[in-house]
Amino acid sequence: MAHSEEETKFEERVLRFILSKFNLKLITPKLNEWYITPFEEILKELKKQKVSLSQVDEFNLYEFIEAKKEELLDFNRKSASLHEQLNDKVVELYGLTPEEKQLIFSEV
Secondary structure (H helix, E strand, O other): OOOOHHHHHHHHHHHHHHHHHOOOOOOOHHHHOOOOOOHHHHHHHHHHOOOOOOHHHHHHHHHHHHHHHHHHHHHHHHHHHHHHHHHHHHHHHHOOOHHHHHHHHHOO
16 A cells, blocks of 8 residues: 555654664664564564563563554545545536546546
8 A cells, every 4th residue: 555655654653763773784674564563573583682571671672563553554544535525525526427527537
């Protein structure tokens, strides 16, 4: 799914926080895609870079990442809703039939 500029900036801010928090030198693909990487894999990536976390720190990191994933999902939901509203306005403005609407928006 294509990300909006706002979503991309949000993802990058979270990644920069993780990098700075744990003083990481390397951005691995799994860390770069923190929002779809299972938490266990994130922990493995941190351990590869010699980051040792207590159970409390692991829990706090888990809670942080889950909260940020939820924020990102909110961006996605709002974006999808806005696109749907815009599409409805276009249909209304041009007086499109349901068949025309399906043809036009199924190709987008």
